[in-house]
Amino acid sequence: MGKFSRLGNELYNGRKSIDFVNRRPLWYAISLVLVGAALAVVLIKGLNFGIEFTGGTQYRVPLAASEVTQDNADELRTAIAEAGIEGADTPVVTTSGQSILIQVEDLTAEASDSVVEVINGTVPVSDQISQDEIGASWGTQVAQRAAIGVGVFLVLVMIFIALYFREWKMSVAALAALAHDIAITVGVYALSGFPVTPSAVTGLLAILGFSLYDTVVVFDKVRENTREFRRPGQTYSDAANLAVNQTLVRSINTGIVALIPIGAILYVSAVQLGASSLQDLALSQFVGMAAGVYSSVVLAPRILVHLKSGEKDIAEHENRAAARLRRADRYATVPSFAEDMPIANDPGLAPPSEDGAPAPTRQAPPPVTTHEPMGRGRNVPKTRGEVGQSPAAGRQQPSRKPRSQRGKK
Numbered sequence: 001m002g003k004f005s006r007l008g009n010e011l012y013n014g015r016k017s018i019d020f021v022n023r024r025p026l027w028y029a030i031s032l033v034l035v036g037a038a039l040a041v042v043l044i045k046g047l048n049f050g051i052e053f054t055g056g057t058q059y060r061v062p063l064a065a066s067e068v069t070q071d072n073a074d075e076l077r078t079a080i081a082e083a084g085i086e087g088a089d090t091p092v093v094t095t096s097g098q099s100i101l102i103q104v105e106d107l108t109a110e111a112s113d114s115v116v117e118v119i120n121g122t123v124p125v126s127d128q129i130s131q132d133e134i135g136a137s138w139g140t141q142v143a144q145r146a147a148i149g150v151g152v153f154l155v156l157v158m159i160f161i162a163l164y165f166r167e168w169k170m171s172v173a174a175l176a177a178l179a180h181d182i183a184i185t186v187g188v189y190a191l192s193g194f195p196v197t198p199s200a201v202t203g204l205l206a207i208l209g210f211s212l213y214d215t216v217v218v219f220d221k222v223r224e225n226t227r228e229f230r231r232p233g234q235t236y237s238d239a240a241n242l243a244v245n246q247t248l249v250r251s252i253n254t255g256i257v258a259l260i261p262i263g264a265i266l267y268v269s270a271v272q273l274g275a276s277s278l279q280d281l282a283l284s285q286f287v288g289m290a291a292g293v294y295s296s297v298v299l300a301p302r303i304l305v306h307l308k309s310g311e312k313d314i315a316e317h318e319n320r321a322a323a324r325l326r327r328a329d330r331y332a333t334v335p336s337f338a339e340d341m342p343i344a345n346d347p348g349l350a351p352p353s354e355d356g357a358p359a360p361t362r363q364a365p366p367p368v369t370t371h372e373p374m375g376r377g378r379n380v381p382k383t384r385g386e387v388g389q390s391p392a393a394g395r396q397q398p399s400r401k402p403r404s405q406r407g408k409k
Contacts, residue, residue: 011245018248020298021241021305027298031180038187047186050092050195051103051134053143057112058134059102061119062127068095072123076100079122085114092195103134146201150208154178157212164216165223173303174215177295181211185288192283200280207288214254214296218247222301236314237305244301255293262286 010016020027051058063072077093080102087105094101100123104115116129158171185204189196221243226236262285269278308314390397 011248017241017245019241020244021237021301024302024306027302031295031299035180035183035187038184038190041187042190045190045193047190048193048195050197051105052198053140053196054105056103056105056134057107057115058132059104059115059119060096060130060132061100061102061123061125062129063099063123064126065098067124067126068098068100070095073100076102076119076122079118080104080115083114083118085111085118087111088115106133142198142201146205150205153205153208161216161219165219167223169307170219170304172307173300174212174219176303177215177292177300178208178211180295180299181207181288181291184291185284188287189284194280194283197280199278200284203281203284204288206285207292210258210289211292211295214251214292215300217250218244218296218301219304221247222304236308240301240305244297248297251293251297255289258289259286262289 011018061076073093073095077091080088080091080093085107087107088111092103102115102119107115112131116131119125119129154175158175161171161174162168182204185207189200194200222240225239225243225246262282265278266282266286269282386399387396388399389395
């Protein structure tokens with residue numbers, strides 16, 4: 001954990017950086033592949049809608065409290081599936097209080113009687129088995145209400161983000177990241193083969209808030225960094241990438257803390273309890289939250305920078321930053337010496353010949369012309385008269401003749 005903390009500190013201060021924003025082709029390609037694969041699974045395999053959406057028959061099997069166990073539920077599921085009854089080959093069996101619920105497709109009277117016979121021959125029924133017909137209208141109504149709720153939620157969220165950040169492009173980027181998360185979640189759900197129940201719809205609605213919450217945190221840091229650029233020559237994309245790195249550790253920690261309990265619920269409901277309504281809820285939330293962490297870190301900031309790059313002010317600022325970089329010290333980017341550097345890069349050596357001649361030898365530097373030091377090391381100008389030892393100064397000095405002995409000019 002100490003190394004992880006130091007890494008987070010270095011990412012926050014900018015000493016280390018992961019390029020999430022400038023590698024546009026890479027991140028767009030990964031997101032398009034994930035979304036395309038999810039949509040392909042939905043189109044090819046399709047979603048397994050439960051009887052709440054398609055209609056069907058539900059049997060309530062009353063048992064003694066000690067007999068309502070997961071082993072009996074699994075035994076009923078296997079017995080009904082292997083009975084060869086049309087419409088009951090994939091039953092959904094769950095425990096509920098002091099009874100076991102069995103859900104199958106719409107059955108004829110004869111097929112329904114066959115299911116009851118299988119139930120009576122498998123578990124010790126304590127009372128009469130009740131049978132209910134579930135119509136598809138209720139599931140359709142739930143789907144319509146959910147669609148209306150999602151639409152109202154998205155409109156309100158987009159308005160809130162646009163007003164809070166005073167930037168409508170952040171709303172568009174957040175909405176695109178949210179659509180990415182929903183597409184991946186639906187694709188994984190179709191691949192798993194779990195039935196689509198109202199619990200799954202509830203879990204899908206729950207991930208909307210988590211994904212947007214993490215995206216808003218990243219955008220808030222982007223706004224803080226781009227309000228006043230910290231470094232000379234820093235562009236909008238550089239400031240946005242710094243914001244993503246500064247919130248990276250927080251996003252990972254939040255995602256792990258949220259995924260651990262949901263993963264435990266998914267494991268218990270799918271493995272320990274077999275088929276359960278909890279697995280529908282847990283699977284959609286687990287996949288949606290994991291995709292939300294990815295989209296808030298990688299996709300949403302990249303889309304925002306892409307949209308902002310077309311603004312005139314941002315483009316002018318990037319041009320000024322590029323010009324400042326060109327005017328910078330040209331020796332600032334000179335690499336340090338390494339043993340495997342080409343010989344031509346050494347300024348003290350002559351360039352290698354192309355005809356395979358022996359390796360060049362180091363050339364002597366050109367001589368430097370300087371005045372030879374005299375006396376105590378000073379460089380003195382050329383004297384006009386004779387130079388002799390001066391007892392008073394203790395060094396050689398030009399001799400000074402009396403005025404009468406000096407020549408007239």
